[in-house]
Amino acid sequence: LVYLDHNATTRPAPEVVTEMVDALELGWANPSSTHEPGQGARRLLADARTRVAAFLGCQGTELVFTSGATEANHMAVLGALEAARAASGGQRRRLVLSAVEHPGLLALARRLQGEGVPVDLIPVDTQGRLDLDAARALIRDDVALVSVMGANNETGVLMPVAELAALARAAGSLLHVDATQLLGKSRLHFASSGIDLMSVSAHKLHGPKGVGALVVRKGVVLPALLSGRQERNRRGGTENTPGIAGFAAACELARRTLDEDLARMTALRERLEDGLRAWPQVQVYGRQAARLPNTVCLRFGALDSDQVLNRLENAGVVASSGAACTAAGTQPSHVLLAMGESALHAKAGVRFSLGRETAAAEIQRALDAVARVIGPLLAPIETTAM
Numbered sequence: 205l206v207y208l209d210h211n212a213t214t215r216p217a218p219e220v221v222t223e224m225v226d227a228l229e230l231g232w233a234n235p236s237s238t239h240e241p242g243q244g245a246r247r248l249l250a251d252a253r254t255r256v257a258a259f260l261g262c263q264g265t266e267l268v269f270t271s272g273a274t275e276a277n278h279m280a281v282l283g284a285l286e287a288a289r290a291a292s293g294g295q296r297r298r299l300v301l302s303a304v305e306h307p308g309l310l311a312l313a314r315r316l317q318g319e320g321v322p323v324d325l326i327p328v329d330t331q332g333r334l335d336l337d338a339a340r341a342l343i344r345d346d347v348a349l350v351s352v353m354g355a356n357n358e359t360g361v362l363m364p365v366a367e368l369a370a371l372a373r374a375a376g377s378l379l380h381v382d383a384t385q386l387l388g389k390s391r392l393h394f395a396s397s398g399i400d401l402m403s404v405s406a407h408k409l410h411g412p413k414g415v416g417a418l419v420v421r422k423g424v425v426l427p428a429l430l431s432g433r434q435e436r437n438r439r440g441g442t443e444n445t446p447g448i449a450g451f452a453a454a455c456e457l458a459r460r461t462l463d464e465d466l467a468r469m470t471a472l473r474e475r476l477e478d479g480l481r482a483w484p485q486v487q488v489y490g491r492q493a494a495r496l497p498n499t500v501c502l503r504f505g506a507l508d509s510d511q512v513l514n515r516l517e518n519a520g521v522v523a524s525s526g527a528a529c530t531a532a533g534t535q536p537s538h539v540l541l542a543m544g545e546s547a548l549h550a551k552a553g554v555r556f557s558l559g560r561e562t563a564a565a566e567i568q569r570a571l572d573a574v575a576r577v578i579g580p581l582l583a584p585i586e587t588t589a590m
């Protein structure tokens with residue numbers, strides 16, 4: 205099977221599995237216990253924290269481990285709104301996010317809107333690039349939080365984090381970045397990024413599912429989402445030590461292999477994209493935008509993505525239609541709609557996402573499969589006589 209769905213999730217690395225098993229077998233005690241086994245688990249946690257922080261470019265004390273990016277996003281949004289409202293006597297309560305955020309975050313925003321929180325969406329252009337003029341107009345002094353993803357999970361298009369950080373700072377708002385898709389695919393460095401709150405998830409980085417973190421810049425006051433005394437009163441619940449140990453192993457591995465991974469994914473993505481673009485019916489999304497090095501999102505004419513993906517899977521290649529989280533339905537992609545696509549075309553988006561393990565031979569097999577099972581479905585395009 206050729207697995208080209210690394211933006212949905214990645215296979216845990218062997219080093220990750222080993223470290224998780226060790227944590228389960230040896231470090232199983234409660235890190236809050238004062239006895240020696242508990243203190244052993246506590247040391248394991250401290251060591252993991254240092255390694256994750258080293259990879260993300262933050263301090264260990266800025267990390268709050270969570271059950272993943274979805275929880276981190278909720279903690280950032282709900283916490284920032286609550287803190288800003290309290291500090292401003294209710295004056296600062298607006299939430300500004302991009303129109304192409306992860307469905308979980310957009311669902312939270314809709315829920316909050318229903319409860320009376322003013323919410324604005326920053327539009328994107330036809331390439332999926334954030335409209336910075338619109339952002340400038342929306343980010344005013346009544347904004348509690350600006351929340352924009354680092355890179356879009358469907359198209360791979362990068363968001364202008366430095367510019368947003370400057371806008372948010374000037375307006376006195378916090379900036380939250382859902383950096384889930386940047387992990388292992390870009391040189392992410394929290395300390396120099398201007399970001400106040402940053403969500404990450406281990407399973408996009410060959411780590412385990414169900415663990416991630418919210419990085420909270422030193423000095424930022426953020427109420428807890430889950431009350432309790434763990435994580436310095438910022439996230440209650442007995443720590444997921446095996447998950448956190450696996451996350452640390454994944455970070456350490458990615459730190460070692462990042463340069464090589466970026467170079468290989470970039471070259472293979474180009475090969476895949478060039479091969480697919482040989483079909484005149486193929487339209488690549490965000491081709492003129494700065495994108496992640498591993499992602500190609502495109503449509504084959506107006507062929508429905510379900511049909512394309514079924515045929516590809518039968519030919520041994522798995523990919524995804526837009527966000528995996530909405531793959532069950534044939535809903536048009538909200539990301540492609542925001543880029544100005546018709547409902548028909550927004551159901552035709554197919555995403556190929558490469559990973560550390562993707563080999564050149566697999567790219568060739570994917571291209572061969574497309575030629576074999578998709579090529580015959582593509583209606584001929586009238587070429588203009590020159």
Ligand code: PMP
Pocket residue numbers: 211212271272273274275306353355356357382384385404405406414415416529
């Ligand atoms: N944000 C983005 C941009 C994502 O791609 C994902 C994973 N689909 C999430 C959040 C959710 O992450 P998790 O599975 O860790 O909750």
